[in-house]
Amino acid sequence: MGILARLKARHETVVGSRHYQGSALVLTMFIMAGMLIVALGSAYVALLGIKGGGTQAQSTKAYFAAEAGAERLIWEVRKHGAVHSFNPNVASFSGTLVASSSYEVYFTQKVPSIIFTSIGEYMNTRRSVEIKFEG
Secondary structure, eight states, X not given: OOXXXXXXXXXXXXXXXXXXXXXXXXXXXXXXHHHHHHHHHHHHHHHHHXXXXXXXXXXHHHHHXXXXXXXXXXXXXXXXXXXXXXXXXXXXXXXXXXXXXXXEEEEEEOSSSEEEEEEEEETTEEEEXXXXXXX
């Protein structure tokens, strides 16, 4: 038996039949498709985290703008002394802060306690803080 015949016989005993010749390629394709699905899923989760972090940062800036409006209200009350002189549901005062954030303070309720609402806004996010004066 020649060398070529021996190699062919050995190849047929190792591989078996011709049905298995393309199986390595198919198996590789399935593994690569699985890896692609895992990579795309991980990228999507990371993208959601980045977007959520940006929304949280905007919300925090809007909250601090609302807090600035509340502090201004306290300053105005200490300076002028009268809380009853504000008009209901009309912006008592407003202001713009650095980084394009702003606030508006509204007189919302008089009885049984005096309540103001300070609304802070940054980009498309709004947060509000309620200020209650007793007595």
